Amino acid sequence: MQNLQNLFEGIQPVVYRDGRILFLDQTALPAETRWIEIDSAESCRDAIKRLVVRGAPAIGIAAAFGMLAASRAAAENGFEGYCAHMKKARDLLAASRPTAVNLFWALDRVEKKILACRDRPVGEIKALVEEEAVKIQKEDQEVCRAIGVHGQEIVKDGMTVLTHCNAGALATSRYGTALAPIYAAKERGFDVKVFVDETRPLLQGSRLTAYELLQSGVHVTVITDGMAASVMGKGWIDACIVGCDRMAANGDAANKIGTYGVALLAKAHHIPFYVACPLSTVDPATLEGKDIEIEERDPAEVTRFMGRPTAPAGVEAYNPAFDVTPHHLISGILTEKGLIRAPYAENLERLLSSSRFPGSPAPVMPRG
Numbered sequence: 001m002q003n004l005q006n007l008f009e010g011i012q013p014v015v016y017r018d019g020r021i022l023f024l025d026q027t028a029l030p031a032e033t034r035w036i037e038i039d040s041a042e043s044c045r046d047a048i049k050r051l052v053v054r055g056a057p058a059i060g061i062a063a064a065f066g067m068l069a070a071s072r073a074a075a076e077n078g079f080e081g082y083c084a085h086m087k088k089a090r091d092l093l094a095a096s097r098p099t100a101v102n103l104f105w106a107l108d109r110v111e112k113k114i115l116a117c118r119d120r121p122v123g124e125i126k127a128l129v130e131e132e133a134v135k136i137q138k139e140d141q142e143v144c145r146a147i148g149v150h151g152q153e154i155v156k157d158g159m160t161v162l163t164h165c166n167a168g169a170l171a172t173s174r175y176g177t178a179l180a181p182i183y184a185a186k187e188r189g190f191d192v193k194v195f196v197d198e199t200r201p202l203l204q205g206s207r208l209t210a211y212e213l214l215q216s217g218v219h220v221t222v223i224t225d226g227m228a229a230s231v232m233g234k235g236w237i238d239a240c241i242v243g244c245d246r247m248a249a250n251g252d253a254a255n256k257i258g259t260y261g262v263a264l265l266a267k268a269h270h271i272p273f274y275v276a277c278p279l280s281t282v283d284p285a286t287l288e289g290k291d292i293e294i295e296e297r298d299p300a301e302v303t304r305f306m307g308r309p310t311a312p313a314g315v316e317a318y319n320p321a322f323d324v325t326p327h328h329l330i331s332g333i334l335t336e337k338g339l340i341r342a343p344y345a346e347n348l349e350r351l352l353s354s355s356r357f358p359g360s361p362a363p364v365m366p367r368g
C-alpha cells in the first residue's frame with residue numbers, strides 16, 4: 001500500500017520554504033516544471049489571474065501568501081499605516097478572479113487576524129500574518145484528507161469515475177477535493193479508474209488531472225469534453241465527482257465550464273453526480289447559483305490553441321470560465337465533515353454552524 005504522503009512529493013502548487021513563497025507554474029504543465037517566486041501582492045495577483053496557481057482552495061492559499069508578501073514589504077511605523085497598506089493589498093488580490101469564494105474567505109481570515117491585533121507592535125502582527133498563511137495551507141491539507149476519507153462512501157473497489165477540470169492536489173494544498181477519494185481508495189489498494197474530460201479551453205483535465213493521477217499511479221483515460229456522453233452511454237462510468245469554486249446556500253455549485261453539462265449527462269444516464277466541496281467553498285451569503293459572479297476570460301482562449309488560431313480572425317467568442325450546476329442535479333455534496341444529501345439548504349447550514357473542523361480529530365480511513 002502506497003503512503004498518501006509520498007504520492008504527493010513534488011505535487012504542491014504553493015510552497016513556502018526558507019521564507020520564500022513559490023508557486024508551481026501550472027501554465028507550463030505537463031511539459032515543464034518551473035516555479036515562480038512571489039514577492040509582492042502584485043506578483044501574486046498576476047499569478048492568480050494567469051492561472052499559474054488555480055483551483056479554488058489553492059487560490060485562497062495563494063492569496064494568503066500574497067498578503068504575507070505585502071506584509072513583509074510594509075513599513076513598521078504604526079498600525080494605521082500598516083493597516084492601510086494591507087487593505088490595498090487585499091483589494092488588489094480580491095480583484096484577481098471573482099468566482100472562487102476561497103479567495104475572499106482566505107483574505108478575510110488574514111484581515112481579521114490583523115484587525116484583532118491592533119494593540120500589538122506591527123512586527124508582531126507581521127509574524128501572525130505569516131502564521132495565518134501557513135495555517136490556512138495546513139488546514140486545507142487536513143480538510144482534503146478528510147474529504148478523501150469520507151469519499152470512501154462513494155468510491156468502491158473496481159469503480160470508474162469521471163471528473164472534469166482539475167480538483168486534485170494541484171488545485172489545493174495536497175490530495176485535492178474531487179480526487180481525494182480516488183487517492184484514498186488507491187491508498188487502500190482499490191482498483192479505481194478515472195476518465196477525465198480534457199476541459200476546454202485551457203485543458204486543466206488533460207494537462208493537470210491526467211498529470212497528477214499518472215504520477216500517482218492511478219489509471220487515467222483522457223477524453224475530449226464531447227466524448228463524455230458516449231462513455232456514459234457505453235456504461236463505463238459508475239460515478240461523476242467534480243470540484244467546486246463556489247457553492248450557494250441552496251447547494252447550487254459553480255465549477256469549471258462544462259460541469260453543468262456533465263451533470264445533465266449523468267442524470268440522463270442514471271449515474272450519480274457528486275460535488276466535492278470543502279466548507280471554505282460554501283458561500284452562505286450567496287443564496288442561489290444565479291447570484292454567483294462568473295468570471296469571463298479573454299475570448300482568445302477559445303479562438304486560439306497552443307498559440308495558433310483555431311477560428312477565423314475577427315470572429316466573436318464567448319468565454320465564461322465557470323457554469324452553475326443546479327442542486328437538483330447533485331446526488332451528494334462531499335465535505336470534510338461527511339457526505340450530505342438533499343435537502344442541501346438545511347444540511348449545509350447545519351454543517352456550517354457546527355464547529356467540528358478545524359481542531360477536530362481527523363476521520364479515520366475505513367478498513368477493507
Ligand code: MRU
Pocket residue numbers: 051054055056057100164165166167168171172176177178204242243244245255256257321
Ligand atoms: O479556472 P480554474 O482552473 O481555477 O478552475 C478550477 C475548477 O473549476 C476546479 O474544479 C475548482 O476550483 C475546484 S478545485 C478543488
